[in-house]
Amino acid sequence: MIELISDSRCTGCDICVKICPTNVFDPGDGEAPTIARQQDCQTCFMCEAYCPADALYVAPESSHSVPVDEHELSAAGRLGEYRVLLGWGPGRTSNSERDTAHLLRTLPGPFRR
Amino acid sequence: MSLELSCDVLVLGGGPAACWAAWSAASAGARVIVADKGYLGASGSAAASGNGVLAVPPDERAAVIAQRSDVGRGLVDTLWLERMLETTWRSLPLIEEWGYAFPKQDGKPVRNSYYGPEYLRVLRKRLLRSGVQILDQSPALELLVSEDGAVAGARGLRRQAHTYYEVRAGAVVLATGGCAFLSKALGSNVNTGDAFLMAVEAGAELSGMEFSSQYGISSALNATATRGVPYAWATFYDAQGHSLGGFMENRREDWFLPKALLQGPVYAKLDRATAEVRAVIEKSHFIAFLPLRKAGIDPYTQLFPVTLVLEGTVRGAGGVRIVTDDCGATIPGLYAAGDAATRELIAGAATGGGGPNAAWAISSGQWAGAGAAKFARGLGPQANTRSVKPAGRVGLDGREHAAGCFDSDVIIGAVQAEMFPLEKNYYRNEPGLTRSLVQLDAAWSELQRQPNVENTREIERSRTAAFLTASARWAYRASLRRRETRSLNRRTDFPQTDPAQCHYQATGGLDEIWTRSEPVRSLQPTAATQAHARVHEAR
Numbered sequence: 244m245i246e247l248i249s250d251s252r253c254t255g256c257d258i259c260v261k262i263c264p265t266n267v268f269d270p271g272d273g274e275a276p277t278i279a280r281q282q283d284c285q286t287c288f289m290c291e292a293y294c295p296a297d298a299l300y301v302a303p304e305s306s307h308s309v310p311v312d313e314h315e316l317s318a319a320g321r322l323g324e325y326r327v328l329l330g331w332g333p334g335r336t337s338n339s340e341r342d343t344a345h346l347l348r349t350l351p352g353p354f355r356r
Numbered sequence: 357m358s359l360e361l362s363c364d365v366l367v368l369g370g371g372p373a374a375c376w377a378a379w380s381a382a383s384a385g386a387r388v389i390v391a392d393k394g395y396l397g398a399s400g401s402a403a404a405s406g407n408g409v410l411a412v413p414p415d416e417r418a419a420v421i422a423q424r425s426d427v428g429r430g431l432v433d434t435l436w437l438e439r440m441l442e443t444t445w446r447s448l449p450l451i452e453e454w455g456y457a458f459p460k461q462d463g464k465p466v467r468n469s470y471y472g473p474e475y476l477r478v479l480r481k482r483l484l485r486s487g488v489q490i491l492d493q494s495p496a497l498e499l500l501v502s503e504d505g506a507v508a509g510a511r512g513l514r515r516q517a518h519t520y521y522e523v524r525a526g527a528v529v530l531a532t533g534g535c536a537f538l539s540k541a542l543g544s545n546v547n548t549g550d551a552f553l554m555a556v557e558a559g560a561e562l563s564g565m566e567f568s569s570q571y572g573i574s575s576a577l578n579a580t581a582t583r584g585v586p587y588a589w590a591t592f593y594d595a596q597g598h599s600l601g602g603f604m605e606n607r608r609e610d611w612f613l614p615k616a617l618l619q620g621p622v623y624a625k626l627d628r629a630t631a632e633v634r635a636v637i638e639k640s641h642f643i644a645f646l647p648l649r650k651a652g653i654d655p656y657t658q659l660f661p662v663t664l665v666l667e668g669t670v671r672g673a674g675g676v677r678i679v680t681d682d683c684g685a686t687i688p689g690l691y692a693a694g695d696a697a698t699r700e701l702i703a704g705a706a707t708g709g710g711g712p713n714a715a716w717a718i719s720s721g722q723w724a725g726a727g728a729a730k731f732a733r734g735l736g737p738q739a740n741t742r743s744v745k746p747a748g749r750v751g752l753d754g755r756e757h758a759a760g761c762f763d764s765d766v767i768i769g770a771v772q773a774e775m776f777p778l779e780k781n782y783y784r785n786e787p788g789l790t791r792s793l794v795q796l797d798a799a800w801s802e803l804q805r806q807p808n809v810e811n812t813r814e815i816e817r818s819r820t821a822a823f824l825t826a827s828a829r830w831a832y833r834a835s836l837r838r839r840e841t842r843s844l845n846r847r848t849d850f851p852q853t854d855p856a857q858c859h860y861q862a863t864g865g866l867d868e869i870w871t872r873s874e875p876v877r878s879l880q881p882t883a884a885t886q887a888h889a890r891v892h893e894a895r
Binding site: 263264280283285286287288292293305324325328331336338339343345346347350 | 461466650
């Protein structure tokens with residue numbers, strides 16, 4: 244579930260408010276948005292993908308809240324990780340070109356389509 | 357103040373099917389509005405992940421049609437499958453034209469899968485360029501119906517403006533996805549069966565609701581990222597550390613994992629993945645690895661618990677019954693596309709996951725959009741001056757109510773308690789279904805009370821409780837009537853497939869649910885399947 248909006252990174256753009264499929268955030272009036280309805284978070288990571296400031300962290304646990312430490316997450320490269328995977332953000336190009344799904348059927352067993 | 361708009365075609369939903377429907381209608385010259393529950397681009401099960409697309413070149417189609425027909429256990433309509441393959445094949449280059457970069461092999465693009473977030477980003481951009489008006493964060497609550505029984509718009513909630521909207525339209529396309537009962541299966545919590553209840557309240561029918569028991573494997577700590585492919589290289593273990601073998605190795609019967617999970621916790625390790633395999637699956641199914649990486653688990657060397665998460669009809673097959681080539685429902689002015697529509701026509705009784713559903717979204721979206729545009733045009737300029745009534749009955753404010761208020765969370769919990777457990781939904785039988793239906797009917801009675809309308813979230817949640825309860829009741833009534841096992845309808849009391857029950861089941865009704873058999877229509881072989889038959893005979 245969504246666990247962190249980093250005050251130091253957040254620019255107050257409210258993109259996460261706008262794009263969250265389950266309407267978890269409330270706008271922060273120029274400040275960081277608030278996680279207003281954490282229980283509605285479905286752990287889809289889309290807010291991480293859309294955050295231009297790499298300010299959000301969605302923990303993998305989908306059924307309960309877990310404590311997180313911003314400095315640890317930041318040091319471990321966890322903030323903005325999904326954007327790196329997608330190739331989204333300034334200076335990056337979409338990684339959709341690196342999709343390997345078509346190679347699955349060429350792999351040596353056990354996978355068979 | 358509520359927002360009032362009008363257009364030719366209103367599309368409800370915001371995933372691939374909604375996008376293709378809106379684009380198609382706009383291309384036919386219609387004024388189009390799309391209203392999505394979340395944000396068109398980020399919401400739904402496709403945006404949150406990635407999908408294979410059943411993209412088949414012409415010379416391979418006969419074989420694919422034969423294979424899919426076999427998997428669909430007699431309920432695939434070969435004509436529909438054939439036209440879907442053709443439409444999808446012709447449409448995929450458009451996505452590239454609009455800015456999506458497919459991978460290349462030998463210098464040529466390979467267009468048979470997509471990264472969800474990027475695909476939907478490109479589709480949104482394309483819609484805005486086509487002049488389509490998008491209402492984000494605007495879940496539809498109910499359809500509007502004209503005096504002559506045609507669907508003429510919808511009413512919904514602008515949940516961030518804390519007000520309602522009403523869109524008058526010549527025709528409506530339902531593309532709100534299937535129903536996964538708020539299981540959190542990747543991105544699917546917006547897919548709560550909204551189209552099913554909205555359609556039935558307006559007078560339409562459903563089909564194939566018994567094929568609603570699809571589950572997907574995920575790590576248990578995350579219980580969200582339901583992507584099965586990496587697990588093909590897993591070894592499974594029980595709590596005592598005894599190997600349960602691999603998913604493959606003649607053990608990949610569908611029931612291997614559910615059976616093991618009913619006996620206790622199951623753990624997995626992707627220890628059969630070689631370096632070559634890892635390099636591929638980490639890029640094709642990155643979303644399955646992301647939660648594990650975040651949790652600090654190395655899935656190749658460490659055991660982690662796994663579970664099955666209900667995907668319901670999202671990757672099942674049931675939905676709004678369509679009776680015309682342009683995906684028209686059984687009432688005028690209403691069309692259905694993507695997972696909101698029945699996918700029996702192209703997937704039969706089996707899951708449409710792994711390619712067919714993504715192709716169906718592209719094709720059915722375009723057919724529904726074009727059909728809706730044509731219907732709206734036929735109505736002429738007076739289309740949006742028709743006198744209309746809201747069709748919604750249950751879980752909405754301002755209707756006739758029994759005394760007292762209902763608690764949405766209690767009802768949703770009660771529905772999930774009947775739909776999530778493997779022993780109730782994966783394995784079905786008459787006593788179990790009957791017991792579940794007693795609970796679900798009780799939830800339906802409870803929904804006749806006043807909803808909580810304290811704020812926008814509660815208004816939406818109340819209606820969602822009704823969407824989920826209705827979907828569950830249709831699913832289990834339809835399953836009860838299908839006294840056989842046919843792919844996703846697994847009946848422990850009728851383990852065999854009965855040739856006499858090789859038909860569709862239409863269903864509908866609100867307080868009283870009905871079911872009816874419908875024949876599989878176009879089984880006459882087409883040119884492609886005839887060619888395939890000749891190949892077979894020659895062998």
